[in-house]
Amino acid sequence: MRVTVDGRGVEVPSSSSVLAAVRAAGRDIPSLCWDPRTSPGGSCRTCLVTVDDDHVVAACTTPATDGMVVRTDHPIATAAVRGTLELLVSSLPARALQMSAERSELVRACAALGVAASPPDGRIADRVDTSHPYVRFDPDLCIACGRCVRMCDEVQGTYALTLAGRGPDTVLVAGADDRWIDSPCVSCGGCVDACPTGALFELGFHDPRPIESTTRTTCGYCGVGCTLDVQVRDDAVAAVTPALDGPVNRGHACVKGRFAHAFARSGDRLTSPLVRREGRLQPATWEEALDVVGQRLRRAIAEHGPDSVAAISSARATNEENYLLQKLMRAVIGTNNVDNCSRLCHAPSAAGLVAAFGLAGGTSSFDASTEPTASCSSVPIQRKLILSSVHA
Amino acid sequence: LRVAPGTLPEENSKMTGAVFAIARLQDVAKRVGAITTADERAAAAELKVPVAAVHGAATFYDDLARTRRGSRHVRICEGTACFAADGGRHIGEVERALGVSAGSCREDGSVSLQAVRCVGFCYAAPALLDGTVPYAGPRLAEKLVRGSPDAPGIPVSASSQPVVLAGITAGEDPWQHWPEVVASWPAQRLIAELRTSGLRGRGGAGFSVAAKWSAAAAGRAPRYVVGNGDEGDPGSFCDRVLMEQDSHRILAGLAYAAHAVGAERGYVYVRSEYPSAVEKLSAAVAEAAAAGHLGRNLHGGASRFEVEIVEGAGSYVAGEETALLHALEGRRGAVRPRPPYPTSSGLFGAPTVVNNIETLASVPWIVAHGGAAFARLGKAPETGTKLVCLNEAFTASGVYEVELGMPLREIIDELGGGLRDVRRLRSVQVGGPLGGFLAPNELDVPLLDSALAAYGVALGHGSLIAIDDRVAAAELLRHVWRFAAIESCGTCAPCRLGSGLGAGLAERVVAGDASALAEQRPLLATLETASMCAFGRGVPASIRTLLRVYADELPT
Numbered sequence: 001m002r003v004t005v006d007g008r009g010v011e012v013p014s015s016s017s018v019l020a021a022v023r024a025a026g027r028d029i030p031s032l033c034w035d036p037r038t039s040p041g042g043s044c045r046t047c048l049v050t051v052d053d054d055h056v057v058a059a060c061t062t063p064a065t066d067g068m069v070v071r072t073d074h075p076i077a078t079a080a081v082r083g084t085l086e087l088l089v090s091s092l093p094a095r096a097l098q099m100s101a102e103r104s105e106l107v108r109a110c111a112a113l114g115v116a117a118s119p120p121d122g123r124i125a126d127r128v129d130t131s132h133p134y135v136r137f138d139p140d141l142c143i144a145c146g147r148c149v150r151m152c153d154e155v156q157g158t159y160a161l162t163l164a165g166r167g168p169d170t171v172l173v174a175g176a177d178d179r180w181i182d183s184p185c186v187s188c189g190g191c192v193d194a195c196p197t198g199a200l201f202e203l204g205f206h207d208p209r210p211i212e213s214t215t216r217t218t219c220g221y222c223g224v225g226c227t228l229d230v231q232v233r234d235d236a237v238a239a240v241t242p243a244l245d246g247p248v249n250r251g252h253a254c255v256k257g258r259f260a261h262a263f264a265r266s267g268d269r270l271t272s273p274l275v276r277r278e279g280r281l282q283p284a285t286w287e288e289a290l291d292v293v294g295q296r297l298r299r300a301i302a303e304h305g306p307d308s309v310a311a312i313s314s315a316r317a318t319n320e321e322n323y324l325l326q327k328l329m330r331a332v333i334g335t336n337n338v339d340n341c342s343r344l345c346h347a348p349s350a351a352g353l354v355a356a357f358g359l360a361g362g363t364s365s366f367d368a369s370t371e372p373t374a375s376c377s378s379v380p381i382q383r384k385l386i387l388s389s390v391h392a
Numbered sequence: 393l394r395v396a397p398g399t400l401p402e403e404n405s406k407m408t409g410a411v412f413a414i415a416r417l418q419d420v421a422k423r424v425g426a427i428t429t430a431d432e433r434a435a436a437a438e439l440k441v442p443v444a445a446v447h448g449a450a451t452f453y454d455d456l457a458r459t460r461r462g463s464r465h466v467r468i469c470e471g472t473a474c475f476a477a478d479g480g481r482h483i484g485e486v487e488r489a490l491g492v493s494a495g496s497c498r499e500d501g502s503v504s505l506q507a508v509r510c511v512g513f514c515y516a517a518p519a520l521l522d523g524t525v526p527y528a529g530p531r532l533a534e535k536l537v538r539g540s541p542d543a544p545g546i547p548v549s550a551s552s553q554p555v556v557l558a559g560i561t562a563g564e565d566p567w568q569h570w571p572e573v574v575a576s577w578p579a580q581r582l583i584a585e586l587r588t589s590g591l592r593g594r595g596g597a598g599f600s601v602a603a604k605w606s607a608a609a610a611g612r613a614p615r616y617v618v619g620n621g622d623e624g625d626p627g628s629f630c631d632r633v634l635m636e637q638d639s640h641r642i643l644a645g646l647a648y649a650a651h652a653v654g655a656e657r658g659y660v661y662v663r664s665e666y667p668s669a670v671e672k673l674s675a676a677v678a679e680a681a682a683a684g685h686l687g688r689n690l691h692g693g694a695s696r697f698e699v700e701i702v703e704g705a706g707s708y709v710a711g712e713e714t715a716l717l718h719a720l721e722g723r724r725g726a727v728r729p730r731p732p733y734p735t736s737s738g739l740f741g742a743p744t745v746v747n748n749i750e751t752l753a754s755v756p757w758i759v760a761h762g763g764a765a766f767a768r769l770g771k772a773p774e775t776g777t778k779l780v781c782l783n784e785a786f787t788a789s790g791v792y793e794v795e796l797g798m799p800l801r802e803i804i805d806e807l808g809g810g811l812r813d814v815r816r817l818r819s820v821q822v823g824g825p826l827g828g829f830l831a832p833n834e835l836d837v838p839l840l841d842s843a844l845a846a847y848g849v850a851l852g853h854g855s856l857i858a859i860d861d862r863v864a865a866a867e868l869l870r871h872v873w874r875f876a877a878i879e880s881c882g883t884c885a886p887c888r889l890g891s892g893l894g895a896g897l898a899e900r901v902v903a904g905d906a907s908a909l910a911e912q913r914p915l916l917a918t919l920e921t922a923s924m925c926a927f928g929r930g931v932p933a934s935i936r937t938l939l940r941v942y943a944d945e946l947p948t
Contacts (some may be wrong), residue, residue, distance in 0.1 A: 164452075
């Protein structure tokens with residue numbers, strides 16, 4: 001269908017929101033509580049635009065219709081957005097707008113609409129929940145937009161977070177107002193990525209120095225293959241974030257891929273192969289190490305036959321790597337002695353799937369399971385990742 | 393049981409048990425008093441609901457407060473009619489008489505006092521509930537100490553053809569045609585009759601009932617119908633009259649709605665400040681089931697319709713339809729954006745009709761006498777009758793059924809008999825906190841949404857609160873803003889923050905700082921344009937009319 005945004009016509013798929021049409025037309029408007037990974041919340045009221053007869057609507061929750069005329073610069077809507085941002089800023093400590101623009105959508109929105117920072121008020125971050133090793137929460141910066149709650153409910157499926165209280169006292173809490181570490185949080189980091197003000201943050205980003213480079217990679221923790229962006233500062237991993245356009249994870253990750261990267265800096269990390277010589281493991285080159293493996297395998301086959309060799313591959317390897325290992329065993333070594341650690345740990349789930357569905361795998365396509373039906377909300381992405389890792 | 397097994401749509405939601413968790417906490421609050429985190433954890437664990445969801449809901453509702461509750465719990469009204477009756481002095485008097493301040497409990501645990509916004513005794517204000525026993529009228533504290541409950545019944549009369557009051561004033565049986573309709577009327581015939589009647593929702597939004605029913609009927613089963621008995625507007629008590637004195641008419645209206653949309657289950661959500669209404673409706677459900685009007689195999693056919701009465705937990709915004717559905721689901725009674733509308737995605741995601749009590753009570757008469765007869769009443773397109781509520785300030789306060797279009801002056805002078813004693817009328821608040829104020833010289837306006845809109849006033853639920861000249865404008869302004877701040881659900885940023893800011897500005901106005909009035913102006917515009925629901929959008933409109941009517945006292 002065709003929508004006109006600020007005089008410019010754009011084609012958008014049916015069931016697009018007005019916000020999608022606005023973005024398709026290349027216009028940037030604030031949308032603090034909107035997240036591409038969740039249903040729209042419509043709570044922050046900063047994406048107000050006018051449609052058709054100067055009717056003010058929240059772009060994120062309003063469906064676009066064919067022939068709709070949208071204006072992002074209508075003075076009444078713009079004044080209301082500015083008024084709302086001013087209300088938000090007036091309720092926050094001055095430091096809310098002192099953080100760098102790349103870490104706060106609120107800072108960017110205020111800059112775009114010319115909303116001035118509050119005068120210094122001396123309010124310091126003395127209520128930060130520091131109980132959790134990865135997730136920090138500064139309630140004074142929270143605008144109760146609920147974006148993190150939707151992330152936790154709809155994408156992660158953990159339901160660890162809630163808005164509590166009512167009216168002006170509304171605030172985000174974890175569990176039953178628990179310390180974060182004591183709450184049901186599973187540390188996926190989704191809420192941190194979703195937060196538009198920096199109220200939820202991780203230490204890697206809290207460092208005020210900028211990220212120097214970003215490297216796109218695939219997570220090495222399991223076979224699912226989540227796309228991750230490694231954020232580098234000082235030649236070291238500062239943070240790892242899930243890529244929004246990752247075909248499998250679509251902007252989500254688990255605690256391991258998201259936060260468990262300290263091993264890269266660990267003193268006892270292996271950085272080269274080790275070969276046992278004279279009873280001691282000693283550093284070697286890959287060539288030397290592979291030579292040793294090749295010689296020993298050849299000797300074993302010569303003395304005891306190919307079936308004396310077996311391989312157990314790892315669920316942390318990708319599907320492609322697992323495929324190559326079995327190929328090596330069958331075509332080069334000449335044995336069918338191949339196994340994978342996931343066969344052991346996922347045997348019960350495979351048995352259950354076979355009993356229930358006749359197949360130890362998904363019974364519908366990955367995408368089909370995200371489409372909500374009238375009676376069933378969509379399967380959270382996290383749960384689907386678990387299902388697909390059964391396969392891996 | 394709030395939800396019968398097998399009636400919920402299959403869903404993978406972890407939230408289904410929340411319904412029971414909140415009901416459990418309501419029970420704890422009534423029996424024990426303060427809700428603790430341990431109570432929340434226990435309910436969450438037992439009912440397999442995320443503890444965050446239980447905590448989020450528990451901290452939302454007034455009745456599930458963490459402040460201790462005494463063995464005697466008194467709810468004192470700070471609604472608009474009680475405020476207008478004596479400027480709110482009754483609260484201080486009762487606090488002194490009980491030795492406890494509002495919102496707290498006496499050290500020894502004997503008495504606690506909770507300020508609530510309207511207990512529905514506006515015709516005899518001020519009022520309170522001692523447990524569930526009402527006290528109303530002057531010298532409230534004195535009566536409470538003496539322990540002599542005194543609360544007059546609601547004077548009710550029909551000045552028009554009784555439609556909603558057909559049972560109370562004319563003795564018509566609301567179930568009379570139900571056996572015939574359920575056995576032989578196609579749903580479309582019922583919807584067509586409603587379309588002919590022109591009946592619109594009486595809760596304030598004024599949406600066509602036939603259109604709402606058709607929309608829900610087009611969705612896939614299961615479908616639900618819900619009666620909205622969360623009559624939260626201070627000044628309005630007509631739904632209380634209906635729920636207490638003609639409960640069967642509401643159930644019959646709900647049954648017709650269920651027949652029209654093909655629902656097998658219905659709920660009536662009744663605010664906890666109306667304990668007697670909860671009781672009467674629950675009894676009526678049992679009676680109707682015994683008479684074969686509700687249940688399985690209705691009147692020999694295959695139809696089935698079951699109704700459950702659900703008690704609210706203290707929140708004004710829970711009367712907004714999306715918030716009400718959240719409350720029924722055991723969640724925070726906060727609004728959500730529409731679309732999707734409840735007719736396509738309502739209770740537990742199923743197509744749902746939410747109708748106000750007075751709306752439902754109109755339906756049995758329309759079925760009995762025909763939509764055309766209803767459409768002849770009122771002033772098209774605003775057809776039919778409306779219940780109006782006159783507060784204590786009137787000589788003849790109470791509930792009146794009038795035809796839509798009757799001039800307000802006739803209602804006030806002829807039905808209400810003008811103001812009692814020697815009080816002088818200063819303004820009339822129409823339609824509660826989201827309605828608006830009219831000056832004495834503006835009362836020739838007819839009781840029609842379209843006509844009132846010219847004065848910036850919304851008809852709302854039809855309450856008329858006469859405010860005499862003893863009430864100072866600044867204090868009235870503070871009263872309206874305070875209500876907004878206390879009852880804002882907090883979902884959208886403008887209302888969550890703007891209502892509190894407005895209350896602060898009004899405090900300054902009361903203290904004599906006139907510059908606060910000017911500071912209000914941009915705030916009103918932001919609230920009105922940016923808020924998510926009718927609450928945040930309606931409060932500014934109401935305040936603007938107040939500023940117009942009281943322009944001489946509040947120069948801007």
